[in-house]
Amino acid sequence: MNRLKDIFSFSEDYPLIFTQADFWIFFAVIYFLYAILYSKKNLRSAYLFAISLLFYYKTSGLFIGILLFSTVNDFFLGKAIYNSTSILTKKLLVTVSVIINLGTLCYFKYAYFFTESYNNLFNTDYQVINYLAQFANSWASVDYFTVDAIILPVGISFYTFQTISYSVDIYRKQIKPLKSIIDFGFFVSFFPQLVAGPIVRAADFVPQIRKEIRVTKEDFGSATFMILKGLIKKMLFADFIAMNFMDRVFDVPEMFSGFTNIMAMIGYSLQIYGDFSGYTDIAIGLALLMGYKLPVNFDSPYKAIHCGDFWKRWHISLSSWLKDYLYIPIGGNRNGSIFSYVFITVFTFLGVFAYVDFGVAIIATAGIGLLLIVTLFSSKLAWHFNRNVNIMITMLIGGLWHGASWKFVIWGGLNGLGVVAYKYWRKISPYENSNSWLAITWKIAFTFIFITFTRIYFRGNSMDHINRFYQAIMTNMDWTNALVVLWEYRIVFVVMLFGYITHWLPYRTKDWLLDQFIKSNIIIKGLIAVIVAIICYQTYAADFQPFIYFQF
Template identity: 85%
Template sequence: MNRIIDIFSFSEEYPLIFTQADFWIFFAVIYFLYALLYRKKSLRSAYLFGISLLFYYKTSGFFIGILLFSTINDYFLGKAIYHSKSITKQKLLVAISVIINLSTLCYFKYAYFFTDSYNYLFQTDHEVINYLAQWANTWSQVDYFTVDKIILPVGISFYTFQTISYSIDIYRKEIKPLNSIIDFGFFVSFFPQLVAGPIVRASEFVPQIRKEISITREEFGKAGFMILKGLIKKMLFADYIAANFMDRVFDVPEMFSGFTNIMAMFGYSLQIYGDFSGYTDVAIGIALLMGYKLPVNFNSPYKAIHCGDFWKRWHISLSSWLRDYLYIPIGGNRSGSIFSYTFILFFTFLGALAIGDYGVAVLATAVVAVLLIFTLFSKRLAWHFNRNVNIMITMLVGGLWHGASWKFVIWGGLNGIGIVVYKYWRKISPYENSNLWIATFWKVGLTFVFITFTRIYFRGNSMDHINRFYQQIATNMDMQNALAVLYEYRLVFIVMAIGYLTHWLPYKTKDWIEAMFIKSHIMIKGVIAMIVAIICYQTYAADFQPFIYFQF
């Protein structure tokens, strides 16, 4: 009984994580109760809303207040948008929703980024103060919250985008507002995907809230398959190779050869895929067990034949969200806008300043400004510029969404450049329309290598850390000891090879494996689950390995 109480109590050191036994005890208890009441729609929503709040409290403590604030705010704004007869008022209310949500996100996620950028730009030494915590301490007359730092609430980037989509979808008349704040709270906080996605749009999930729940044998089998697949991805292909190889290399890249650093980067591509897609697979499986369908978030991204194709396969819920709520509204591939031009000038200046000095920043901004002026006199140049500027903005914002640092902006910008370059390359590529396997192999391989090496800006702790990584590759490859490295970490590289081979299996083979599991007898499913549990336990790292995307 004490174990159950501990599991349902808040612990900063032991949050509920899919890879821990505590979570599955938690889920078994709530699923048993869910099975007794799921036919009663209102009670079902209230129950899952309450459980989701408890789950988030277990993960983030009193940051649950921010989640409730977003829930209450957008519930009433959504109703106001729907009932307003004035288009101008509707737009104003949507703007208020976006501003409140993004301001909350910026306060918690980007306060240090903006402050550091301001200090660097104007040579000041301002420090971040948590005014919200200061106000809470004054109001409660207890110094409970720390005022000298701002802690990022888990999952705030995910549920903020969900609540924004709700207001915009109502404005676009794609959905009607929910009549119950409990139903809306359930949509915002649904616990399987709350802290690391996938990002669920209101138009996709809201229609499911009041439907009749009926879980078929096929859906039950698919849910089990997704959960087991997700655990293998996370615990075997992500955590094992990270704990036994990559973390050691990335901590001190200068202590390892350039060859070892390169192998660590290829390992990191598998780790981050296994970690993030593993989480979403488990989330999709758990949701399906309760009768709800979450969107697919990954589609074999390392089979992509170019950078744009990669972003149609990787973190699909974010890529499609940015496309529909940012890229298309600011002009898409048709035209630029005042926002587009202002944004690109601003980020050109700050980005150049981050990697150079004022002279470099002014020169880079002047070049872009002159290019913009030329577009006024050349329709062809304007067409090319407008087609690509919005892609770059979307990828820069996507990079900044992942982390409040210029290295993430650079990472997003590199991916944007990759997309733009391919748009022109495909017009002259001699193998663009070739169906030969060697052409496909080349395109997939080139895309994979490009994506892998841009990820050093994602994984590196700082720009200095990233520079040390590249310095080792440039000056100390030490190829004569490459075989010794492969042998020393042979188990890690075997796991990596298995991970990539399973990823590159044909879709027909993967579908056949899934279909066989779904059709199998319940006893066979149980045996497979036990085997997976044993494998995961044997590779379980002693150190706690949180999901990478929890930090976003």
């Protein structure tokens, strides 16, 4: 009983993580009760909403208030948008929704980034103060919240985008608002995907809330398969190789040879895929066990043949969200917009000034301005400029979504350049339309190398750390000891090789494995689950490894 009490009460040291036994005890208890009442729609929604709030409270404590604020705010704004007969009022209300949601996100996620950038720009020394915590302490006459630091609530980037899409979709007349705030709260907070996605749109999930729940044998088999696959990805392909190899290299890259650093980057591509894809596999499996379908978030991204293809396969729910709610509204591949021109001009000035100096920033900004003037006299140049600028803006903001730092902006910008460059390269590529295995292998390899080596801006702790990593590669390759490195970390590299082989298996092979698992006897399923549990337990560390995307 004490164990259950600990599991269902808040503790900063013991959050509910998919890879820990506590979560599965938690899920077993709530699933048992769910199996009793799932046929009663109102009670089902209320129960899952309450459980989701408990789950988030276990993960984030009193930050649950931010989640409830977003829920209440957008529920009533959504109704107001739908009921308004004035187009101007509708636009005003949806603007209010976007401003409140993004304002909340920016306060918690980007306060340090904006303050640091302002200090660098104007040579000031302002410090971040948590005025919201200060107000809460004063209002409640307590000293509970820390006022000299702003802590990022887990999952705020994900549920903020969900609530924004709800209001926008109502404005676009793609959906009708939910009548019950309980149903809406359930949609926003559904616990399997709450803290790390996938980002679920109302148009996809809302119709499922009131449907009859029926978990078929195929659903149960597919859900179990997804959960087991997710655990293997996270605990074997991500945590094991990180703890036993990559973390050591990334901590002090200059202490290792260039070859070792390159292998660490290749390993990191597998780690971050296993970590994030593993989470969403488990989330999709858990939701399916309860009768709900979440969107696919990964489609073998390292099979991508160019950078644009990669972003159609990686974090699909974010990529499609940015396309529908940012890229297309600012003009897409056809037109520019005032937002596009202002954003690219201001961002160019701030970025160059932050990392070079004021004079160069002025020159770069003037160059953008001159280019804008030239586009007024050339429709063809304007088309190229608008399309590419809109792509770059989308990727830059996508990079900033991942982290409040210029290194994430650089990472997003490099990927944007990769997307733009391919659009021109494919017009002159001699093997663009070739279906030979050699050409496809080359495309996949080149794309993988590009994606892998831009990720140092994602993984590096600071620009200095990133520079030390690249310096180690450029000045200390030491190929003579490559075999020694391979032998020293042979188990890690075998796991890495196995991870990439399973990733690059043909779709038909993966579908066959899933089909065989679904058709198998329940005893076989149980044995496979036990084997997976044993493998995962053997790689388990005393200090649990949180999912990488929890920080976003």
